[in-house]
Amino acid sequence: MLNTIRLPKQCTYIALSVMMVFSACKSEAQRSPQSKQDSSHNSKKTMEGTMRPEFTAHLTPKEYDVLVNKATDPPSEGGYTNLFDEGEYHCRACGALLYKSDSKFKAHCGWAAFDTEVKGAVKRIADNSYGMVRTEILCTNCGGHLGHVFEGEGYTATNTRHCVNTSSLVFHPKNKQTIYVGLGQFYNTQAIFQKVNGVLYTETGVAGAENSSLNIAELEAGKAKGIEVVKVEFDPTKISLEKLIAEYFNAYSSVSSSLTQSIPAFAPIILTTTPEQSVTVSKLLEEYKRTNATSTIATSMLSNYTKAELEHQNVVRKQSALRK
Numbered sequence: 241m242l243n244t245i246r247l248p249k250q251c252t253y254i255a256l257s258v259m260m261v262f263s264a265c266k267s268e269a270q271r272s273p274q275s276k277q278d279s280s281h282n283s284k285k286t287m288e289g290t291m292r293p294e295f296t297a298h299l300t301p302k303e304y305d306v307l308v309n310k311a312t313d314p315p316s317e318g319g320y321t322n323l324f325d326e327g328e329y330h331c332r333a334c335g336a337l338l339y340k341s342d343s344k345f346k347a348h349c350g351w352a353a354f355d356t357e358v359k360g361a362v363k364r365i366a367d368n369s370y371g372m373v374r375t376e377i378l379c380t381n382c383g384g385h386l387g388h389v390f391e392g393e394g395y396t397a398t399n400t401r402h403c404v405n406t407s408s409l410v411f412h413p414k415n416k417q418t419i420y421v422g423l424g425q426f427y428n429t430q431a432i433f434q435k436v437n438g439v440l441y442t443e444t445g446v447a448g449a450e451n452s453s454l455n456i457a458e459l460e461a462g463k464a465k466g467i468e469v470v471k472v473e474f475d476p477t478k479i480s481l482e483k484l485i486a487e488y489f490n491a492y493s494s495v496s497s498s499l500t501q502s503i504p505a506f507a508p509i510i511l512t513t514t515p516e517q518s519v520t521v522s523k524l525l526e527e528y529k530r531t532n533a534t535s536t537i538a539t540s541m542l543s544n545y546t547k548a549e550l551e552h553q554n555v556v557r558k559q560s561a562l563r564k
C-alpha cells in the first residue's frame with residue numbers, strides 16, 4: 241500500500257562512518273595521500289556536512305566516502321579506468337554532466353583520465369593536504385569530490401589530466417533511453433526505480449504543469465494541474481524497456497487504486513520519449529489490460545516536464561538515512 245510522505249521540515253545530515261580503502265600503488269599522483277593516511281586515519285580530510293542530503297542519500301558507503309569524505313578509489317584497471325565506449329560521464333551524486341567520452345584517454349595510472357571537462361561543470365580548488373600542492377576537482381553543481389587535475393604532463397594536446405574516481409561517476413552510454421512514469425506520489429516511485437539494475441538516473445518532477453514554478457502541495461490538493469512523475473534514464477543493454485515496464489506493472493499492483501484514482505496528480509501514467517518507445521509501451525499496456533481489466537494506466541508521448549525542487553528529490557532515501 242502506498243502512503244503519502246510528508247517532507248521533514250529540516251533535513252538533518254547523517255554522516256555515514258566508513259573506513260578508507262588503502263592503496264599500495266607506487267606510481268600515481270593520487271597515491272601519496274593514501275600512504276600518509278595509513279599512519280593516521282584521523283588525518284583523513286573530511287567534508288562531512290557540506291553536501292546536501294538530496295545529493296548523497298542514494299550513495300553506497302564507498303561512493304559516499306569518495307564524493308563526500310574525499311577518499312580515493314584504489315587504483316584499478318576496472319571501473320571506468322579502461323572504458324572507452326561512446327557516451328557521457330555524469331556525477332554520481334547529483335547527475336550533472338561532467339565529461340564526454342571523446343575527452344577520455346589512456347593514462348595507465350589506474351584511474352579514469354579526461355583531458356577536458358564539460359564547460360563549467362568542474363570546479364578547481366587548491367588542495368594543500370598531506371604536505372602536497374595539488375588541485376582538487378569538484379562537481380560544480382553539488383560539490384562532490386571527483387579527484388585531482390594535473391597540468392603539464394604532455395599526455396594530450398590540452399596538457400591536462402583530470403584524474404577521476406570511478407565512484408564519483410556514472411557512465412551514460414550513447415544509446416541510453418529516458419521514460420517518465422507516474423504512479424501515486426513520486427517519492428515512492430523514485431525509490432522503486434532507483435533500485436532497478438540498469439537505471440542510470442532518476443529524478444522527481446511534474447508532467448503537464450501549467451507553469452514552471454511548481455507547488456507540490458497545491459498539486460496534491462488538486463489546486464494545480466499536473467501529474468507527479470519520475471524521470472528514469474536507463475541503459476537498454478542492462479535492462480530492456482520491456483523489463484522496465486514490467487517493474488512498473490509490478491509496482492502498480494501494490495499501489496492503492498483509491499489513491500491513484502482520487503487525486504489527479506497521482507494518476508498512473510507512462511510517458512514515452514520516442515515513437516519506438518510509444519509502440520512498445522502501447523503493446524505492453526494492451527497485453528497488461530487483458531488480464532488486469534481494471535487498470536487505469538495511461539500512456540502518451542511526453543510533452544511538458546518540470547523537474548521538482550531539490551527538497552523533493554531522494555526523499556525516501558533521505559528519510560531512510562535519518563532513521564538509521
Ligand SMILES: [Zn+2]
Nearest residue numbers: 331334379382
Ligand atoms: Zn554533482
